[in-house]
Amino acid sequence: MSYRRSALYRFRGLLVLAVVCISIFFLSSHHRAATQSTDFPSIIQWIRDGGYEILLPTTQDVKRSEGASTPARAANAATVLPPASTTTTTITPKTVEPESPSQDENDAVFLLDEPNPQQKPMDPLEREFFSWRGNEYEMKQKPPSKPPRQPGPPIPDPFPLLSQRSPDEVRKMLKVPDINRPPTPHVPEDTPLLIGFTRNWPQLLQCVSSYITAGWPPEDIYVVENTGVMYSNRDNLLSLQNPFYMNHTQLRTLGVNIIITPTLLTFAQLQNFYAWTALERNWTDFFWSHQDVVAFSFEKEFRPHTGGSNEIANYSLYSRAVAILRYLRQPAIPKWAHHFFAYDHLTLVHRDAILDIGGWDTHIPFYATDCDMYDRLQWAGYFQGSTQVGIIIDTSTTLDNIAAFFRLPGIHATFAGDPDAEQDGDEGVKQDGEDQGTLEGMNMGDMETQRKRLVGEQGETVEHLVDIAYRMQAVKYIDGGWWRNMWQLRQGGGEGEPFYRDPEGFQAGLDMMIETGRRVFSEKYGHRGCDIAFMGIKGEDAWRIEKDWDPQTEGSGSEGPYW
Template structure:
């Protein structure tokens, strides 16, 4: 990488350093102090080249004019070729994200990962929602899982920073560990948000410092804009790269509340851990694989909060595989969830608290979810369990969710219209129009999903039955074309000998779903 910009051939430039990052100001100042003035460094190297050229010319020519010409030529050549390289290199290095070595993260060399900053965390989590490190349920979860963190939560973001903010605040207030929350910056604006180049009115604006500093959560940036199906595959790929057996994901337009009137009281996060501990034995155990009771995902109020069993997708022998990116938005979940069911992997449902699907921001979100603290410290939230403030907030959220269901669904996505002329920014209205066109083309009322499951005009309520019929027909054709013993010898059938999709490879099974 030391020669990505023009430099003098056959000799490396000691100032071509692209390892600096703006997140390390002390390192930056040290480099600035240590480096020589650019003209001083340039004249040093020019002198070296002139001397070398002179000695070379002595052996190749006897003319004094040729010696002078050679010296002038090599000096001008060096000056022109390196005139921009020094400044360009140092300006480029200012835009690099924090490196894993500087941040201390365990994410390897992932330059798209931004861990929490080393700052005080606010607002204060209500004391009754802080799970003790000596908790039995926490100890059980850690002992039964082979991954760290135990409960990684992905929150994909594309537009509307205000909606995302209240989602993050609600999870933190309900006890979810801040450092186990991962915002996925899918704004498609490259590093513009990290460098603070977008305005608050820009729909793709995301405040890195606020979330990583004050709120203490992680941010993972996608290399470019992804659709919903691609985001799901991105989360799966990230989990696989981190050797996670499971992860959680939630929508950026929901908020959560612990059930503060339940007795005995347990926070939403504690109930999530309890649920996880009960599910681990049937996640990937040998007996589960043989008995056909391996679950795929767990819904906590539909997919507003979802637990994903990574092995169901990634298993080489009988994994379901990836989400279909040719069905980018609406109905891509129908496609994937039905493939899970038909493959013999049940979708479970559990209750851990209250989850509300919203289309508008909650006024004064910090005080709404955390209470008005008497002082700004982690130990004092100023809120009591089961208080009137909790009851009022819950009733308000119920009303807001009802309003969204009546007429306001997805209006939050197109609420902001600013950002004109800012780096990497789509026109908000054009983006919204294109988004709906893409969603319609892939949905059950469009061409793509209808072509897969039963024709372009297939009504939505007939899609599921069409899935099952197509699946069974393809299964029958497979067994007629390939003797069972051949499938077993080729590794296409699981070791348990299960019939149907659950015993077949993800590649073969996915091909049977694509009706071309």
């Protein structure tokens, strides 16, 4: 009896196992079959029968694409919307068999016929959007082209060492001057320095290099790539002549960090992005800088130690900035928002102050948005001070070889367009060391010869680098500064690359947004210009006071003598 039961149990077990296996096989086979033969013709038929509107590429679009004269037109024609009359139409599905076995498996084998003109009309908005493809639409004649532009000269590699040597070799060669070495170990405070970038790679590379050689720890520098090209720079898809080109590899070699914005931001949006980044990374305070500046420490300024010591010490730009941060963090200090080190060329920001007043006004995208922010902070009772912690110079051009900042022997500090290139040996140039002391008493030609010889042996001096930077600034503000932002247009290539934008068109659009921002500011405060705080205007007056000018006779809010 027990033998029969055990045999029965074994048979039942095998039967259950067989049923499970068959079920699994059936289910998996059915799933694969459904995946391989997508039933979209039936779905399209079902949509049509339900009276839904369909607007998809049709057989006529395929014929147009096959007859296109260039591969580019053929590719584009396959993705555009189908022609439509001023009425939306019923669509009859049609299956098109492949013409030959060699047809690409990605080619469409199910296409729609041309629409039936008896279907109900489109609504006005839809008709306006799609009617541009209809043959009955009377298109205005295309305007004539503008005169061809004269392409500018291609920009050279601004830092050849980074391109010609391996990252390990570069790191061994590029040393921060001993007098500016960052403290080791790192100071206990977080000291992130955010540098926003949109255009002009050489300008950014020069700015970053100057901060590193002025003592800012590279690991604390964050380049915020605000180019709007998404991952194109990260993936090396842009060329040096593209205005939005940025070399991630070279920045990593220098030891700095990179943050990519999800899209192209205006200045006000970028400032809010800085505050958001600080919130995400738990930075209560952060520094930010423009990219078109160069920074130096007071390398020749020695001061006594405090506490009765007879020793003297030198403090780098970074060390002085940290000292200001510590001072402002003392409990007895009044609430503060910004601390400026050369207006906002370098700025220390207290994050929570920005959040407290609602961030930057993004309706004022560029110029005048700083006036709006700083005045609102003042009205809210926040202190905003300034201190000189180093030499920070506004520039529009770059050194011929940015490696000169690192004082490498044989690399001279020069730049194209220097009006004083033949006067590098004036009496203001002084050198260190016994050999350099022999420059005194020499005539100007001998001094310059000797200076170049010393640069060949020891590298550039901070005096000459600062002198060159001030000459760059003079070039930037020539003719009253009307051309101070032309550095943004120095690169004019990149056509055909991802996210390509016409450089002059991009600048024209930017100028229009700047003008609009000033008009918004003027509407907001009833005055054209940043001197609103001196007029007794307060935060509660925003959008509630009349204009103090006549738009009919004095122009729009973006005009006037106070901008």
